[in-house]
Amino acid sequence: MSSSRLPARIGTFRQLEILMAIAESGGIAAAADRLHLSQPTVSMQMKKLADNIGAPLYDLSGRRLALTHAGELVLQHAREIFDCTDRLEMALDQLRGMHKGRLSIGIVSSAEYFAPHLLGPFYRRYPSIEVAFNVGNREELSARLKNNLDDLYIFGFPPTDTDVELTELGENHLVVIAPKGHPLATRQRLRWEDIADELFIVREEGAGTRIAVEHHLQRLGYSLRHQLTIASNEGIKHAVLARMGLAIVPSLCLDEGDQRELVQLPVAGFPLLDHWNLVFRRGKTFSVVAETCRQYLLDEGRAMYREATLYWEQHQRPKLPTR
Template structure:
């Protein structure tokens, strides 16, 4: 059987890297319109470049079912290999910059929203040390970050409740204390000590079911023989804290998601068995071909970053007040 593409000819027929970039954007955003907005191009330009790429490949790359666009099998294959091509060019760029003695390049980190408050403080010293790095922080709920990891969109990930996946490396970065909070005006806020029976009939403000914080909370409570009966679901850490302030209920949140400014409005409830203890984790896909920058950042997070998390956690344990990790 004659090969569809004679060896060495496909690379010469694909027009530009830009066409591959457009295809990836269409695949990730789900359509021409969204891809055009992301890339600051006109819709006709995106459509034309997609058509030219399909012509050079010799197979349709997507199909329309009503208003819905889906990639063909060929389109999925081209997207997967296009991402490998861009990863390769990124590594080449980094290597060439190293020859010039500069640490330059791109670094993308996916971070669950429960860590969005302290992670910028954690990464601040790293950014100041390597100011020429183009850093991208992608915050999202656990499902969103898991989806990004499955698509290999980022170099590293920070989780509070890591996925159970044999294809990833999971390394603890520090203790994640889960603390119970209430508004200062709540009747329980003035109590010197509490048991679970004192709060069992309270309404708890919880994250969505798939949230790492919620899964860790329910797992730790189950180990203590406790369950939450009445609850309200809010899919936002900031929304949960405002709901607590509005006396809609009490909540269990990571201690490092609190800051000094909230101390005057919120109180940590002294419930027996609290804080619940989990960990923060640095996660990456196994056998990840790290760039120099990604490896530097991973080593930093598991070295200096871990020390900063430990210092902030120790401060909380000694003072029962929040402290963001800084250096």
């Protein structure tokens, strides 16, 4: 009978939305707050959905909530359903001659200095589009990519445990920085041996910049003997300004103010050369808006970044990619 088919039993879109909120926020209370609902309402809707599915959707152990296998399956397909409705809405807007819709971009934290500048002209061109920038460290962005939560991602080192497609956006120069008052700040030429015993301020384990630095140093036969970990480039710059140590950072994270207080040390073998990549899940179905943005980034965005890179190479100071 038709009434026994899953579409007739699965409940409402709202129930699927609540399940997604529970999974993404980590609990009933957080999901209720996010959706402006009461906790009893959230619990009741999830009970109805579980009854219709015929299996529990999550387990509660103390304050910890974990989705069951059935809950994970429903969550996965709920996301696909909402992706489909988003694409339908945007396609209908396109038929009406309007550039409307939603665009979600995941940006690894080291790229937050330049990525908004790349996307600025796109947003000004299509001001009716709702754009969400989700900035996080590599581990957080890898989890979002694995769960297919965003349309596009900007990574230095994409995760290797998810099937993705990637295209290089541009070069990432990693430079050694020191405070201007450092004894080595006035030297015209340095070898690694001159700085090998310095304390280095580094990103957390698993961060893309740290992986890139360790990979390149190993290739050059170098290593960081003394390290202090800070989980943001902004925090690292302030630690260097406070004369806590040296650091290796992306050149474009240094603004004009940093240039007055920090120096790039002329160490042989530097800058280290890495790349930024535009990444998405292999086989992903793009909305019209997401595909338009992808093409924009690979064309105009990449050209803007190339201009900024050439400026840095010529002047040894950053210029944000703007138009």
